[in-house]
Amino acid sequence: MKANIVLLPGDGIGPEVVTQATRVLESIAKSHSHDFQFSTKKIGGIAIDETGDPLPQDTIDACLKCDAILLGAVGGPKWDDPNAKTRPEAGLLKIRKELGLFANLRPIITFPELLDASPLKREIIDGTDILFFRELTGGLYFGPSGTETLPDGQQRSYSTAVYTTSEVERIVRMAATAARGRRKKVTMVDKANVLEASRLWRRVSAKIMAEEFSDLEYEVVLVDSMAMHLLSRPRSFDVVVTSNMFGDILTDEASMLPGSLGMLPSASLGSSGPGLYEPIHGSAPDIAGKGIANPLATILAAAMLLRHSLHLESEAQLIEKAVRKVLAAGHRTADLVAKGTPSLSTTAITDRVLEQLGV
Numbered sequence: 001m002k003a004n005i006v007l008l009p010g011d012g013i014g015p016e017v018v019t020q021a022t023r024v025l026e027s028i029a030k031s032h033s034h035d036f037q038f039s040t041k042k043i044g045g046i047a048i049d050e051t052g053d054p055l056p057q058d059t060i061d062a063c064l065k066c067d068a069i070l071l072g073a074v075g076g077p078k079w080d081d082p083n084a085k086t087r088p089e090a091g092l093l094k095i096r097k098e099l100g101l102f103a104n105l106r107p108i109i110t111f112p113e114l115l116d117a118s119p120l121k122r123e124i125i126d127g128t129d130i131l132f133f134r135e136l137t138g139g140l141y142f143g144p145s146g147t148e149t150l151p152d153g154q155q156r157s158y159s160t161a162v163y164t165t166s167e168v169e170r171i172v173r174m175a176a177t178a179a180r181g182r183r184k185k186v187t188m189v190d191k192a193n194v195l196e197a198s199r200l201w202r203r204v205s206a207k208i209m210a211e212e213f214s215d216l217e218y219e220v221v222l223v224d225s226m227a228m229h230l231l232s233r234p235r236s237f238d239v240v241v242t243s244n245m246f247g248d249i250l251t252d253e254a255s256m257l258p259g260s261l262g263m264l265p266s267a268s269l270g271s272s273g274p275g276l277y278e279p280i281h282g283s284a285p286d287i288a289g290k291g292i293a294n295p296l297a298t299i300l301a302a303a304m305l306l307r308h309s310l311h312l313e314s315e316a317q318l319i320e321k322a323v324r325k326v327l328a329a330g331h332r333t334a335d336l337v338a339k340g341t342p343s344l345s346t347t348a349i350t351d352r353v354l355e356q357l358g359v
């Protein structure tokens with residue numbers, strides 16, 4: 001298999017973790033005789049510094065032409081000025097929109113070896129396996145927004161949640177289709193008791209589920225109670241589908257179930273074209289450049305890339321198994337151990353993964 005992969009290391013620990021995940025992809029290419037061509041492009045703060053634009057046209061062009069994209073992270077205190085003309089995050093939002101990446105898949109799986117790294121009780125989280133489908137190109141993130149100055153000098157700002165029928169249909173369909181290959185349950189999360197856009201979600205989703213997916217169990221949960229149920233009964237969820245903003249918040253909350261944000265990958269997919277794969281964690285500027293970041297989320301994102309964009313399921317599973325074996329052998333990065341306990345560097349834990357892959 002020949003594939004062109006665009007690397008977008010971005011800011012903070014992004015370059016460190018993308019470098020390690022690339023080593024893993026290279027080793028898979030070698031052992032399975034695939035030809036992966038990598039090219040590195042700019043996004044985020046580094047792109048602002050060098051070009052003034054968080055997503056230069058050259059990056060967009062390369063991404064439109066490639067088979068898959070692996071992204072590190074964007075943002076950092078250097079670019080946090082609320083009055084700045086542009087922000088690193090704008091690059092991420094724009095690439096999602098430009099590539100039509102409307103579905104953000106965020107698997108929340110607990111690793112048996114890491115159960116004690118979670119702030120939650122083992123008996124509650126053990127066995128959790130949730131696949132979130134967060135809508136990624138609509139809602140509050142992309143609706144009309146603005147700021148105006150009122151006659152009395154105050155400022156008035158607004159952001160609007162807007163969804164269309166087809167935007168809801170396509171993500172619900174994708175989520176329900178995935179549920180068929182899992183435990184056959186879909187939970188749709190909204191705030192239909194208050195928000196008009198949520199009432200659209202509720203109607204459209206109910207119709208699709210009844211007409212096309214009556215073989216699946218379907219439930220609807222309000223977002224505030226979902227925040228609670230995620231912590232009290234995480235095992236009862238299989239596939240969860242929700243809007244952009246709710247999905248952003250709930251998946252950060254859910255990321256604490258497995259204990260560390262450092263373990264969680266995500267995939268952003270459209271109906272065709274390349275997918276974009278990234279760790280859920282951010283740029284972690286406080287530990288950038290120290291060589292201690294956990295690369296496993298990005299390595300697992302590379303596995304998702306092989307699965308969803310290159311259809312190399314068995315290679316994806318090899319990586320996932322290798323990561324599990326590394327954890328089972330007791331290897332940990334600093335984020336996964338108690339302060340003061342020895343841990344492996346970003347490079348050293350990747351070396352262990354490569355060993356497990358047999359290279």
Ligand code: IPM
Binds near residue numbers: 092093248
């Ligand atoms: C995420 C991030 C982004 C988002 C930010 C960096 C724009 O938090 O991918 O969840 O809010 O979507």
Ligand code: MN
Binds near residue numbers: 249
């Ligand atoms: Mn987020």
